[in-house]
Amino acid sequence: MLSQHSILQVENIATRFRTQEGLVHAVNGISFELKKGELLGVVGESGAGKSVTMMSLLKLLPMPPAEIVSGKATFDGQDLLKLDLEKLRKIRGGKIGFIFQDPMTSLNPVLTIGYQLTEPMREHLGLSRKNARIRAIELLDLVGIPMAKSRINDFPHQFSGGMRQRVMIAIALACDPQILIADEPTTALDVTIQAQILEIVKRLREELGMAIIWITHDLGVVAGMADRVAVMYGGYIVEEAPVNELYAKPKHPYTQDLLKTLPNLEGKRAERLESIKGQPPSLYQVPRSCPFAPRCNRVLERCKHENPVLTSRNNNHKVACWWNPDSALDS
Amino acid sequence: MMEGTNNTLLKVDGLVKHFPITRGIFRRQVGTVKAVDGISFEIKGRETLGLVGESGCGKSTTGRVILQLLEATSGKVFFKDHELTAISRADLRKQRPQMQMIFQDPQDSLNPRMTVGSIISEPMLEHQRLKKKQRQERVEQLLNSVGLDPNVTNRYPHEFSGGQRQRIGIARALSLSPDFIICDEPIAALDVSIQAQVINLLEDLQEEFGLTYLFISHDLSMIRHIANRVAVMYLGRIVELASSQELYSRPVHPYTKALLSAVPLHDPVLEKKRKRTILTGDVPSPADPPSGCHFSTRCPVAEENCFKIAPEWREISSGHNVACHLV
Numbered sequence: 001m002l003s004q005h006s007i008l009q010v011e012n013i014a015t016r017f018r019t020q021e022g023l024v025h026a027v028n029g030i031s032f033e034l035k036k037g038e039l040l041g042v043v044g045e046s047g048a049g050k051s052v053t054m055m056s057l058l059k060l061l062p063m064p065p066a067e068i069v070s071g072k073a074t075f076d077g078q079d080l081l082k083l084d085l086e087k088l089r090k091i092r093g094g095k096i097g098f099i100f101q102d103p104m105t106s107l108n109p110v111l112t113i114g115y116q117l118t119e120p121m122r123e124h125l126g127l128s129r130k131n132a133r134i135r136a137i138e139l140l141d142l143v144g145i146p147m148a149k150s151r152i153n154d155f156p157h158q159f160s161g162g163m164r165q166r167v168m169i170a171i172a173l174a175c176d177p178q179i180l181i182a183d184e185p186t187t188a189l190d191v192t193i194q195a196q197i198l199e200i201v202k203r204l205r206e207e208l209g210m211a212i213i214w215i216t217h218d219l220g221v222v223a224g225m226a227d228r229v230a231v232m233y234g235g236y237i238v239e240e241a242p243v244n245e246l247y248a249k250p251k252h253p254y255t256q257d258l259l260k261t262l263p264n265l266e267g268k269r270a271e272r273l274e275s276i277k278g279q280p281p282s283l284y285q286v287p288r289s290c291p292f293a294p295r296c297n298r299v300l301e302r303c304k305h306e307n308p309v310l311t312s313r314n315n316n317h318k319v320a321c322w323w324n325p326d327s328a329l330d331s
Numbered sequence: 332m333m334e335g336t337n338n339t340l341l342k343v344d345g346l347v348k349h350f351p352i353t354r355g356i357f358r359r360q361v362g363t364v365k366a367v368d369g370i371s372f373e374i375k376g377r378e379t380l381g382l383v384g385e386s387g388c389g390k391s392t393t394g395r396v397i398l399q400l401l402e403a404t405s406g407k408v409f410f411k412d413h414e415l416t417a418i419s420r421a422d423l424r425k426q427r428p429q430m431q432m433i434f435q436d437p438q439d440s441l442n443p444r445m446t447v448g449s450i451i452s453e454p455m456l457e458h459q460r461l462k463k464k465q466r467q468e469r470v471e472q473l474l475n476s477v478g479l480d481p482n483v484t485n486r487y488p489h490e491f492s493g494g495q496r497q498r499i500g501i502a503r504a505l506s507l508s509p510d511f512i513i514c515d516e517p518i519a520a521l522d523v524s525i526q527a528q529v530i531n532l533l534e535d536l537q538e539e540f541g542l543t544y545l546f547i548s549h550d551l552s553m554i555r556h557i558a559n560r561v562a563v564m565y566l567g568r569i570v571e572l573a574s575s576q577e578l579y580s581r582p583v584h585p586y587t588k589a590l591l592s593a594v595p596l597h598d599p600v601l602e603k604k605r606k607r608t609i610l611t612g613d614v615p616s617p618a619d620p621p622s623g624c625h626f627s628t629r630c631p632v633a634e635e636n637c638f639k640i641a642p643e644w645r646e647i648s649s650g651h652n653v654a655c656h657l658v
Contacts, residue, residue: 045522160613190385190549192610195593199609217523220595224602243599261527263556265579265594266601272534273556275527279492 007178007211008034008057013071013081015049015056018064024283026052028235029070031310034179039205039212041226041243043219047280048232050215054181057081058092075179094124097172097210099165101184106168107156113140113167114152117174124175139170143200162193169200173208183215198225219262223247228316231255234281234291237310241317251319254292290322298323340511340543341374341397346406348389348396352618364618366392368567368625369406371644376510379537379544381558381575383551383590385614389567390547394513397545398430399423410511428458428507435516437496441488447474447499448484454506473502476539478532494525501532505540513545518553530557551594555579560650563587566625567617569644573651583647583658586626624656632657 011031017024027049034040042050055061057073057080073080076095080088092098100106108116117139118132127135133152140148143166156164165185172180182201186194198221205212216222222229223243230240231252239252250256260274278295290296293303302322310320348367351360366389374380384390395401397408399415408415413426434440441450451473452466461469471481477498488496497517504512514533518526530553536542548554554561555575562572563586571584582588589608596602610629615621621628627637634657642654 045524162613190614191551191593192385192589193613194595195607195609196611198595199607218595219523219597220602223597223599224595224605226599247597247599258524259597261524262597263552265552265555265591265596269556269575273527273530275531276524277528279494280522280524 005035006033007036007075009072009074010034010053010057011072011074013053013056013073014069015052015061016067016069018067022284025285025287026066026235026283027056028287030232030235030237032230032237032240034211034213037205037209037211038227039214039225041222041229042213042215042232043217043222043229044232045217045280047234047283049235050232051183053232054183054213054215057181058096058098059085059088060092060098090124093120093172094175095177096179096181097175097177099168099172099180099182099185102188104156104161104164107164109156112153112155113159117152117167117171120171120174135174136170139173140167142173142204143167143170144196145170162189162196165189165193165197166200169197169204173204176208177210180210180212181215182212184217185214186221187216187218194221201225219259231258235283235287236291236307236320237318238292238320239318240310242315245315245317249317251313251317251324252292252321253296253298253323257297290320296323338375339373340376340411341545342407342409343373343393343397344371344407344409346370346393346396346408347404348392348401349404362618365567365620366617367396368620370564370567370569372562372569372572374511374543374545376543377537377541378559379546379557381554381561382545382547382564383549383554383561384564385549385590387566387614387617388564389617390564391515393564394432394515394545394547398432398513400432428454429509430511431504431507431509431513433497433500433504433512433514433517436520437493437500438488438520440500441496443488446485446487447491450488450499451484451502451506454503458507469506470502473505476505476536477502492525493521494528497521497529498532501529501536505536508540509542511543511545513547515547516549517546519548519550526553533557551591563590566614566620568625568654569652570626570655571651571653577648577651583651584626584653584655585630585632585657589631624654 012029013027014029015027017026030053044050056068068081071081114136117136121127121132121135137148137152145151145163145166159167186197214225226243228242229246230237233254239255250259257276261276263273276295281291287307289305290303290307293299300322308320308322310318312318346367347369350364350366352362352364353359354361382390396403403416410426415423448470451470455461455466470484474481479495479498518529521529537544546557558575560574561578562569565586571587582591589610592608608631612629615628623639624637624642627633630637636656642656644652644654646652647658
C-alpha cells in the first residue's frame with residue numbers, strides 16, 4: 001500500500017554481484033519508504049550496501065556483474081525496476097536527481113560546466129539552448145557560485161573541490177527533481193567546505209521542497225540534516241527511526257555501539273574509546289544469521305541461526321534484532 | 332645541544348619547505364608552493380602532539396620534513412641532542428631507527444609482493460644485525476603487541492582487512508623500538524567501527540613502550556581524544572597551539588573557532604541549536620597565499636592590518652600560543 005504522503009516505496013530489494021571470487025551478497029532484501037519533502041539519512045560503513053541499494057533503484061549498476069534478484073520500487077505510480085531503459089533514462093536526472101561523492105570523477109573533464117548543466121534540461125524539459133542557458137545561470141547562482149554568468153563556460157578543472165560539488169548539486173537540481181539522491185556528497189571535502197555545502201542543501205530544501213535520500217558514513221552529518229535515519233549493516237537495514245529518537249534511544253546493538261565508539265568534540269572526554277570487536281561481515285557468504293551476530297556483545301543463541309527481520313517496536317522505530325530488553329517475552 | 336626543557340624530545344624552529352613550480356624545457360622556476368612557511372613547536376617525551384588542518388595546509392609535509400624525508404628549505408629540526416637538519420647522512424642514518432612513521436593508507440604503504448613477516452623484519456635487516464631466529468621471534472612478538480595472530484608471517488597484505496593492514500604498518504614502525512612516531516592520518520582510510528580499535532592500540536603501545544607521537548589528522552574529535560596538545564595549521568603556518576583541554580574549550584583564533592564550529596556533532600538536539608560560523612570561499616592556493624595573515628581572506632573579523640602584516644606568534648597564557656592581531 002502506498003500511503004498518501006509517500007513518494008517512493010521500496011520493497012524487498014536484493015542485489016548481488018557475480019565475481020570471480022564468488023557471489024557477493026551486497027543488498028539482501030531492503031524495504032523503506034520516502035515521504036514527500038523528507039530527508040532520509042542512510043548511514044553505514046563501507047560495504048553496508050548503501051550505495052548499491054540506491055543505484056539499484058535506477059539500474060545505475062553495470063549488469064553483469066550486478067544482478068537485481070528481487071524487489072519493487074514504486075515511484076510515480078510505476079515500478080522503477082520493471083521500466084525499460086528508455087523510460088528509466090527519462091527519470092534519471094529528471095524526476096530523480098543524483099549527486100555522487102567525488103565531483104571530479106563525476107563531471108566530464110572535456111565539457112564545459114555550462115554544457116553539462118544545460119544538456120539534461122534540453123533532454124528532459126525540452127528547453128531551447130537559450131532558455132536552458134538562462135536557467136543554468138540561475139541554478140549556479142542558487143548553489144552559491146560567484147559570478148555565475150562568467151563561469152558558465154569554464155571547465156571542471158577550473159573549479160575547486162567545493163565549487164565542483166556545488167556544480168554537481170546544480171546539475172542534479174536542473175530538472176526540478178522530486179527526489180534527490182545524494183551519495184556521500186561531502187565526504188571528499190574539508191570540514192569548512194562541508195559546512196558550506198550542508199548549509200546550501202538545507203536552504204534548497206526549504207525553497208524547493210524535494211525529498212532527499214542522504215547516504216553517508218558520518219553520524220554527525222546525518223544528525224544535523226535528517227528527519228529520519230536508516231542504519232545499514234551487511235546489506236540490511238538494521239534500524240530505522242526518526243532522527244532524535246535514533247540518537248537518544250538507539251535499540252540495535254550495532255547502532256548503540258557505533259554511537260559509543262565516536263569521540264566527543266564537546267563535553268566529557270572519554271578516557272578510552274569503546275570499540276566494536278572484529279571485522280565487518282564477509283559478503284561472500286549466504287546470509288542466514290544476523291549479520292552483526294559475530295561482533296555483538298548481546299548475542300543470543302537464536303541470532304546465530306535465524307536472521308531477524310525489521311519490525312516496528314514503537315513510534316515508527318523499527319529494529320531488526322532478536323534482543324529486546326523492553327519486551328517481557330524475552331526476559 | 333638543544334635548548335628548551337630537559338624533557339623536550341623534538342624541537343622544530345622556523346621550519347620552511349618551499350617547492351619550486353617550474354615550466355618549459357629549461358625547467359625555469361616560475362613560482363613557489365609555500366607548503367610549510369615558518370613553523371616552530373616542541374614535543375615533549377611521551378606526549379602526543381596533534382597537528383590538525385584541512386587538506387593542503389602542509390601538515391603532512393611538516394611530518395616528512397621533520398623525518399628528513401624531504402629536505403627543509405630553511406629552519407632547524409632538533410631530535411634529542413642532534414640537529415637533524417645539519418648532521419651528515421651517515422649520522423642521520425644512525426638516528427633513523429628512533430623515528431618512525433605510520434602512513435594513512437595501509438593499502439599503499441605495504442608492498443603487496445612481500446609477506447607480512449618480511450615487511451615487519453625489513454627495517455631490522457637494514458639497521459640491526461640479528462640472527463634469523465632472533466628476527467623471527469621479534470616479528471612474532473610485534474604481531475602479538477599489535478593484536479594480530481603471530482602465525483600470519485607468511486601471508487600477504489591483500490589477505491588482510493584495512494584495520495589489520497594498519498596494524499601491520501604499526502608493527503613495522505615499532506620493529507626498531509623507536510622513541511618517536513609520526514602518525515600521518517592513520518585512521519582516515521578506516522571504517523568508523525575500526526577507527527576506535529586502532530586508536531586504542533596506539534594508546535596502549537604509547538603506554539607500554541613510552542612512545543612520543545606527532546598525530547597528524549583532519550579529524551578534530553579524534554585529535555581531542557588522543558592528543559595532549561594540539562597545533563592548528565592553516566596554509567603553511569601554525570595559527571594556534573594549546574593544550575587539548577584549552578584549545579577545545581577556549582579557542583581564540585578565528586580559524587580554530589570556525590573549524591570547530593564546522594564539525595557536525597553526533598547529537599541532533601545539540602546540532603539544531605548550534606550557531607555555526609560558516610567560512611566563505613575556499614582555501615587560497617599555497618602558491619599564492621594572501622599577504623599579511625594567511626587567513627585574512629576568509630576571516631570573518633579581519634581588519635585592515637590583517638591584510639598587510641603577518642601576525643606575530645606569541646604566548647597569550649601559559650602554553651597557549653596564537654598568531655592573530657585581534658587576540
